[in-house]
Amino acid sequence: MRILGVAIGLLLAVGALSPAAAQVTTPGLSTPNPQSPVFVIRPNPNGPFVVVPPGTRGSRESIPFGDEPHALNNPHPMLPNAGLGYAVRQVWMPPQPVTMQVYVPVPEGVPTRYQTMFAEVPGFYVTETTTGVWLPERWVLDQVNVGIYQWRRAPMQFVPTGSR
Numbered sequence: 001m002r003i004l005g006v007a008i009g010l011l012l013a014v015g016a017l018s019p020a021a022a023q024v025t026t027p028g029l030s031t032p033n034p035q036s037p038v039f040v041i042r043p044n045p046n047g048p049f050v051v052v053p054p055g056t057r058g059s060r061e062s063i064p065f066g067d068e069p070h071a072l073n074n075p076h077p078m079l080p081n082a083g084l085g086y087a088v089r090q091v092w093m094p095p096q097p098v099t100m101q102v103y104v105p106v107p108e109g110v111p112t113r114y115q116t117m118f119a120e121v122p123g124f125y126v127t128e129t130t131t132g133v134w135l136p137e138r139w140v141l142d143q144v145n146v147g148i149y150q151w152r153r154a155p156m157q158f159v160p161t162g163s164r
Contacts, residue, residue: 085130095123103147114147132160 039052039059052059097120104113121141127134140154 088128090125090127093124096121100149132158134158
């Protein structure tokens with residue numbers, strides 16, 4: 001009975017997602033292509049396009065298989081024509097120890113004091129492809145100001161390799 005309840009819950013959750021909601025915007029890869037026609041204005045043939053609402057004066061429907069946003073211009077991220085290449089291997093980046101000089105709050109009139117503290121940035125796996133490297137979401141330590149540090153979750157990014 002419990003398995004049936006879980007299965008029905010999963011079916012309802014999957015059915016509630018629309019195709020547009022299922023797409024995730026990945027930093028560095030721009031926005032996902034639309035599921036419906038998009039209307040654009042291109043001031044000159046080689047210039048940038050501007051997405052506008054349908055019915056705007058001078059607008060036209062976007063053209064597929066070009067540089068304009070269109071539902072047919074959406075290759076899978078791991079296809080070579082997506083510019084990301086094929087996955088070759090995963091490399092473990094070990095945790096890194098960090099030494100910090102942290103500001104210690106002191107009463108007014110007492111000289112400024114800093115204390116040495118240690119932290120460890122967690123390790124993560126890097127996916128190497130034929131055209132570059134995928135860095136996953138990971139924790140990084142930023143120095144906000146002198147003696148002040150802050151943890152931040154770095155977004156996933158693709159770093160292309162140089163020309164060979």
